[in-house]
Amino acid sequence: MTCKRCQHFSSLVLPIPVFVFAFVFAFVFALGFALALPKRAAAELSIGPHAGINFDWNEAFIGGELRADLTDVSRSVKLQIDPSLSLAFFGNGTAIDISCNTPFLFFIQDSVLRPYAAPGLALVHYSGHGGSDSRLYVNLIGGLLFDFKGVDPFVQLKVMVPHGSMAELMAGVLFVL
DSSP: OOOTGGGGSOSBOOOHHHHHHHHHHHHHHHHHHHHHSOOOTTOOEEEEEEEEEETTTTEEEEEEEEEEEEEEEETTEEEEEEEEEEEEEETTEEEEEEEEEOOEEEOOTTOSEEEEEEEEEEEEEEEETTEEEEEEEEEEEEEEEEOOSSEEEEEEEEEEESSSOEEEEEEEEEEEO
């Protein structure tokens, strides 16, 4: 009998070490890419924890992410890269979400509010209850960052498609390095 949660995933099965390797690779790549960019006064690199709830699983999750400025699209829009890792623990199982997103951060004059929209990709792996499964999703994210110059809280809604859809509400804080 297949676990109900496993039905959200395809038949592609990858072992956990592959996920760890993929996250480490994405993190190191993003960090190296950010450090290799031409230095600008406005370029930032930040890292921090997040927590949230997945509405499809009705489960909480925790994780962390790195955000690095890539380029200024215009005077009021900045493109970033955002690799992240989220973990959910439920019953006899775990879910791991490794994502890489590209937020477009919008600046509002004379405001600490920074709305953003981000497309991205997520590799989600579930194991437990005698089953294991993985699936690739496209992330569609909308959020709001509060730019407090060094400590930046944020809240976002992430919808993951095309295999049905999953929705997550997440909040976190980024510390500028």
